[in-house]
Amino acid sequence: xxxxxxxxxxxxxxxxxxxxxxxxxxxxxxxxxxxxxxxxxxxxxxxxxxxxxxxxxxxxxxxxxxxxxxxxxxxxxxxxxxxxxxxxxxxxxxxxxxxxxxxxxxxxxxxxxxxxxxxxxxxxxxxxxxxxxxxxxxxxxxxxxxxxxxxxxxxxxxxxxxxxxxxxxxxxxxxxxxxxxxxxxxxxxxxxxxxxxxxxxxxxxxxxxxxxxxxxxxxxxxxxxxxxxxxxxxxxxxxxxxxxxxxxxxxxxxxxxxxxxxxxxxxxxxxxxxxxxxxxxxxxxxxxxxxxxxxxxxxxxxxxxxxxxxxxxxxxxxxxxxxxxxxxxxxxxxxxxxxxxxxxxxxxxxxxxxxxxxxxxxxxxxxxxxxxxxxxxxxxxxxxxxxxxxxxxxxxxxxxxxxxxxxxxxxxxxxxxxxxxxxxxxxxxxxxxxxxxxxxxxxxxxxxxxxxxxxxxxx
Numbered sequence: 001x002x003x004x005x006x007x008x009x010x011x012x013x014x015x016x017x018x019x020x021x022x023x024x025x026x027x028x029x030x031x032x033x034x035x036x037x038x039x040x041x042x043x044x045x046x047x048x049x050x051x052x053x054x055x056x057x058x059x060x061x062x063x064x065x066x067x068x069x070x071x072x073x074x075x076x077x078x079x080x081x082x083x084x085x086x087x088x089x090x091x092x093x094x095x096x097x098x099x100x101x102x103x104x105x106x107x108x109x110x111x112x113x114x115x116x117x118x119x120x121x122x123x124x125x126x127x128x129x130x131x132x133x134x135x136x137x138x139x140x141x142x143x144x145x146x147x148x149x150x151x152x153x154x155x156x157x158x159x160x161x162x163x164x165x166x167x168x169x170x171x172x173x174x175x176x177x178x179x180x181x182x183x184x185x186x187x188x189x190x191x192x193x194x195x196x197x198x199x200x201x202x203x204x205x206x207x208x209x210x211x212x213x214x215x216x217x218x219x220x221x222x223x224x225x226x227x228x229x230x231x232x233x234x235x236x237x238x239x240x241x242x243x244x245x246x247x248x249x250x251x252x253x254x255x256x257x258x259x260x261x262x263x264x265x266x267x268x269x270x271x272x273x274x275x276x277x278x279x280x281x282x283x284x285x286x287x288x289x290x291x292x293x294x295x296x297x298x299x300x301x302x303x304x305x306x307x308x309x310x311x312x313x314x315x316x317x318x319x320x321x322x323x324x325x326x327x328x329x330x331x332x333x334x335x336x337x338x339x340x341x342x343x344x345x346x347x348x349x350x351x352x353x354x355x356x357x358x359x360x361x362x363x364x365x366x367x368x369x370x371x372x373x374x375x376x377x378x379x380x381x382x383x384x385x386x387x388x389x390x391x392x393x394x395x396x397x398x399x400x401x402x403x404x405x406x407x408x409x410x411x412x413x414x415x416x417x418x419x420x421x422x423x424x425x426x427x428x429x430x431x432x433x434x435x436x437x438x439x440x441x442x443x444x445x446x447x448x449x450x451x452x453x454x455x456x457x458x459x
Contacts, residue, residue, distance in 0.1 A: 032178060032181075034295050034296070036178060036181035036182050037181050037184075037294065037295050038295055039182075039185070040181070040182065040184050040185040040188075041291055041294065041295065043185050043188045043189055043192070044188040045287075045291070045353075046188070046192060047188040047189075047191050047192050047195070048284075048287055049353060049354070050192060050195050050196070051195065051206070052284065052353075052354045052356075052358070052359045053356055053358065053359065054195060054358065055203075055280070055358060056277075056280075056358030056359045056360065056363060057277035057280035057281050057284065057359070057363050057367075058277065058280070058358060059143050059146075059276060059277075060146070060202050060203040061203065061279075061280040061283075062139070062143065062272070062276065062277060062278075062279045062280050063139075063143055063146045063147040063150055063203055064150055064203040064206050064207070065268065065279050065280060065283050066132075066135060066136050066139070066147050066268060066272060066279060067147045067148075067150035067151040067154055068150075068151075068154055068210075069135065069264065069265055069268045070124060070131070070132075070135070070151070070265070071124070071151070071154050071155060071157055071158050072264075073264065073265050074117075074120055074121075074124065074158050075157070075158055075161045075162060075165070077254060078116060078117060078120055078158075078162060078254065085246045085247075085249040085250040085392075086106075086109050086166065086169065086246055087169050087172075087309060088249075088309040088312070088392065088393050088395065089105065089242060089245055089246050089249070090102055090105055090106060090109075090170070091309040091310060091313065092309070092313050093105050093242055095310070095313055096313070101242070103230065103231060104235075104237045104240075105242045105243065105246075106170055106230065107231060107233070107234060107235040107236075107237065108234075108235065108236060108237050108238075108239075108240075108243050109166070109243060109246060110163075110166060110167075110232070110234040111234035111235060111236050112243070113162060113166055114159065114162070114163065114234055117158055117159045117162040117163075118159060120158065121155050121156070121158045121159055124155060124158070125151075125152065125155055128148065128151055128152075129148075132144070132147060132148060132151065134269075135265070135268070135269045135272065136269075136272050137269070137272055137273045138272050138273045138274065138276075139272060146203065149204075150203055150204070150207055153204065153207045153211070154207055154210065154211070156211060157210055157211060157214050160211075160214040160215055160217075160218050161214055163218055163221075163222075164183075164214065164217050164218055164221055167218075167221045167222060167225055167232060168180040168183070168221055170225060170230060171221065171224060171225065171228075179220075179221075179224050180221070183217050183220050183221060184217065186213050186216045186217050186220065187209070187210060187213030187214055187216075187217060188209075188213070189213065190209045190212045190213035190216065191205075191206060191209025191210060191213060192209070193209065194206070194208045194209035194212075195209065249395050263407060263408065263411045263431065263434060266408070266411055266412060266415065267282065267411075267415065267427050267430075267431065268282070270415050270419065270427060271424060271427060274419075274423070274424055275424075277363075278424045281363070281366050281367055281370060281424060282370060282424060282427060282428065284350075284354065284363075284367045284370075284371075285366075285367045285368075285369075285370025285371045285373075285374055285428055286370075286371070286374050286428070287371075288342060288349060288353075288371055288375075289342070289371060289374040289375050289377065289378060292335065292338055292378060292382075293377075293378060293381050293382060296331070296335075296382040296385075297381075297382060297385045300327075300382070300385050300386055300389060304323075304327070304386065304389055307323070308320065308323070308389060308390055308393040309393045311323070312393050312394060315451075317450055317451045320390065320450060321450060324386070324387075324390060324446075327386055328383055328386060328443075331379065331382050331383045331386065332379050332383065335378050335379040335382060336379055338378065339375050339376065339378045339379060342371065342372070342375040342378075343372045343375050343376075346368040346369070346371045346372040346375070347364070347365070347368040349368070349371070350364045350367050350368040350371060351364045351368070354367065366424070366425075369425050370424065370425050370428045371428075373425050373426075373428035373429040373431075373432060374428040374431065374432065375432075376429070376432035376436075377431055377432035377434075377435045377436075380432075380435040380436045380438070380439040381435045381439075383439050383443075384435055384438050384439035384442065387439065387442045387443050387446055388400065388442065390446055391442065391445075391446055394446075394449070394450075396445075396446070396449060399442070399445055400442075403438055403441050403442060406437070406441070407434050407437070407438055410430075410433070410434055410437060411430055411431070411434050414426075414429075414430035414433055414434070415427055415430045418430050
């Protein structure tokens, strides 16, 4: 006879495991976010397989990737940096001044953030004839013209993605992690529908799916904020001390993020100078590597930021040190075996997943080598994000500018050296080296700067 599963016992065990101390709460929330994000990534992988089947590493995909590289750079820098400045201040204001003051801060910050994104998007489009030919140096006139068209179509995603990032962060600050984790499934699902149902649009099918999916995500996140009693209408209450603090913190964060994110821009630009299809090959080579990174980084940014901010607001330095040590150990224990596995079986993985349709055997050989080089970054990238989250929460953001300047210089130098030595694969190896350096530098810095004694222990 088969035994019936006792779900009450399972849920009871899970509740006991993930309640009590701050570290247990972080663990429970992180596991929830990882599981949901993993489901989202399955849909994203399905989308990428369809893209590989329809486009291979051809010119159309090269054009889309180069058209999207600057909007993606702006989304990461402007919106992502704004979150890093907003959330620690928002939580401090909510904890110390109350919900009404936090609402005023959020409304004013949203007003400023949307204004910055709109202005940035307009400048992006006006200046496109100046910078796009320099990024797509190796493109023919026909490829460059298609890239321009795709850029103009993609541009509204900057504003929509920025709104999603800021609104989602406020939900996370209220510890509503599940919704913000599942919402990103909308865009890849919409993209799959566009790719399967529109055969004549080419790369514009990717653009249509991206735009429609992002717009639907805005609606879902906005409705969730409204249901919890948070107004999503941007309002201006004046430039008070809290908003001034965010502005002061934001400047070094955006400078550091700009330099860090420029690595991807530099890599794609240098790949565009090589043989046709190099940009697409570089992108495919990073797909599997990005999967565990995105899972872990999404969980860390979603869950750890509010807890770090709360511990710092209460000056619980012992708790901060304990959490940092515990999760760095966990990151390396889980990611090192995965990294070795990807490197050893890279060719088999790529052949199994991508070698079909327009994606040939020679494409698979090149992409598998790129993937093995990218895989080296996995432990260091994820561990580095944990340290950066702590630095953002401590508002020690000036150090990110310094280390980002080093990163950019190292990236350009190693790209030239490694490309000469091993071609397009050298860009991937250079990226891994950058994250090894960045993690080591920032970890040493934050250990030295953390106060030794705690005022209150909230763990």
